[in-house]
Amino acid sequence: MWKNFKLNKFLLLIPLTSLMFCFNSPKNDDEKMQTIMVSVKNTLSYLHYSPKPINDAYSKDVYKHYFEMVDPGKRYFIQSDMDEFGKHETKLDDYINQGDLTFYKLTIDRLYQRVDEIDKITQDIFSKPINLEEDETLILEPKMKKVPANKQEQYNEWKKFIKYNILQEIESMNSKEEAQKEKKDSVQKYNLKDTIKYQPLAPDQKLKKATDEVKDLVKETFTRFKKRKKMDWFTVYMNAYTEVFDPHTNYYSPKDKEDFDTNFTGKVIGIGAIIQEKKGNLYLGALTIGAPAWKSKQLSEGDKILKVKSKPKEDAVNVVGMLSDEAVRLIRGEKGTPVTLTVQKKDGTIKDVTMIREEVAIEDTFARSIIVNSPNGKKYGFINLPSFNADFENPNGRNASDDIKNEIIKLKAQGIEGIVLDLRNNGGGSLTEVGDIMGLFMQAGPYVQVKDGNGKIQTLKNKNETPIWTGPLVIMQNELSASASEILAGVMQDYGRAMIIGSPQSFGKGTVQTFVDLNRFLNTEDDFGSLKLTIQKFYRITGESTQRKGIVSDIQMKDFFTYAEIGERYDDYALAWDKIPSTSFQKLNYFNIQALEKASNERMAKNAKYQLLLESAQWREKLDKEETITLNINKFNDVMKQRKAQIEKFKSLTKFENGLQFTMYQNEIEREKKDEAFKKKSEIWIKNLKKDLYLQEAMNIIADMSVKS
DSSP, X not given: OBOOOOOHHHHTTSOGGGGOOOSSOOSSHHHHHHHHHHHHHHHHHHHSSSOOOOSHHHHHHHHHHHHHHHSTTSOSOOHHHHHHHHTTTTTHHHHHHHTOOHHHHHHHHHHHHHHHHHHHHHHHHHTSOOOOOSOOEEEOOGGGOOOOSSHHHHHHHHHHHHHHHHHHHHHHHHHHHHHHHXXXXXXXXXTOOOOOOOOOOOHXXXXXXHHHHHHHHHHHHHHHHHHSOHHHHHHHHHHHHHTXXXXXXXXXXXXXXXXXXXXXXXXXXXXSEEEEEETTEEEEEEEOTXXXXXXXXXXXXXXXXXXXXXXXXXXXXXXXXXXXXXXXXXXXXXXXXXXXXXXXXXXXXXXXXXXXXXXXXXXXXXXXXXXXXXXXXXXXXXXXXXXXXXXXXXXXXXXXXXXXXXXXXXXXXXXXXXXEEEOTTOOOBBHHHHHHHHHHHSOXXXXXXXXXTTOOEEEEEEOOOOOSOOSOEEEEEXXXXXXXHHHHHHHHHHHTOSEEEESXXXXXXXXXXXXXXXXXXXSSSSOOOEEEEEEEEEEOTTSBBOTTTOOBOSEEOOOTTXXXXXXXXXXXXOOOOOBOOOOOOOOOOOSOHHHHHHHHHHHHHHOHHHHXXXXXXXXXXXXXXXXXXEOOHHHHHHHHHHHHHHHHHHGGGGGOOOOOEEEOOHHHHHHHHHOHHHHHHHHHHHHHHHTOHHHHHHHHHHHHOOOOO
């Protein structure tokens, strides 16, 4: 969660000269990085919620975290590298204080050197026959792996890694062949028209095809790596420093900040097309219906992009071989300005297509609702909220609370008798949106307490006195529900306004971030990026922090994430849980939690599909924690056979239907006739809703609820 926080008053308390580093514009990348280093250090030390001492202990943590990010699989550096790097382990605190690039340059230069060498190593491996009969084992768990002792050991490890990928590719072919055979057998069994192609490959053909696929994949990986600018790695280096303060304090380069803003507001200024990379070339992906690329009637999915002319008076830039994110930044620009793409059509013709950039909404970030026709004959409303989006820059921009309000109004017009608000997988967003959404369901009252680094506590209140939905309300959450999702679920639980159902506990992110532009402290017009900085912790109105512990569901239902290590409590650098005094609030007691919980638990205990799902989740998590895998093809095939037998046991889960019927709004039905992309997304959405076992139980729970007057 983050908020549109103004630092001006706060900064009056700080001698700004202590935050200054450079009064002149840097002349090169080195000076720019040095400036960023010291500015980040000063900002962390003065403005972070819980600043750490910049000392040798901090340096060791940064060192450890840095290599976890740069070489997590321990494939690139060898022991002599680590011995050399280790001499700097307690000096990283000095380097950030002084803006010293010694360690950064040493490690990144060595990384590029090793990548060049490993590129040649893999070419040598692929030039020789791949023997899958050898009795070898690959270590999968990074914590068990050791850095290769020398180049020969590194060669052997890469050879194992390549073998593993080839074995996986062969297994993928086997699975596809089996699926095709099943289809063909079914068609023949029922004397249907046989159009199924089933041409199984011989083992040697599969080996060759799989080897070629993996060879191309490895080659493309190294090609992309070498295109990556060293300045991009500097962001990784700086985040090793920031994330040791806490996992949500991060350095954002200017382009990273642009991507964040795009995701947060749910809009982008561009042409409305996905850009895809394939073997060194860029292609147009899906086109957004109604956006400039689609309206041009000259572009199609699959067109190869050759050049981009970002501004009328500038030359077109050749984008062949460019990374997709770089090309995207050339295509994006100011609203109402022209951009020209030179594309090669599938028939080989070359065409220049000029479009006017527009604001393109990313609809997947916005709330959406649908009417649920329950087996009991009643109608309920289902609202999915992917994020607490807000557009602080545009007063007419979209935000989550207005979207939810509009969805409730539409649902009420359909005569629904209860609402299920789905916050599963919602990672949060704007804190202020929580209060506004709360105000749609109940009258005014406090919704969160916020404490800053000085211990000052502020209580935020929803001031709305006219809720638009006072009927039954269920909120769904899971382990990926975080931040703003947890504040909303927590406050609705504390008041007794909604039943919280889902995972035993949510993610546990109880901190507030704001963006601080580093230019604020520098006398320059250059863009040095921003620091997303933890400045506050938030607490429930009961005084309990959501940090690490999250929100405990009223009715707990385990899922695939429950058995995985997901959540703030698993992060070494996460801030601690604590408690402050409760604020005054009036509990509503809308329903009998114990009775609803008892009825649900009884249903789920008898629900064979739910019990099977839990067994599947535990089995999958056990697989994820396997530390080694055989590279002998015969033994590998035996392992795969065992897994397939287990998967067969869980196959019925893929065919599960919850028996719920869904009705779209009339205007959406009309839109589907004109908007193919919207129609496809709607079909997929409804298909997934019909397979949602947890939604089925949510509807059972809301049917059990009765509002007390």
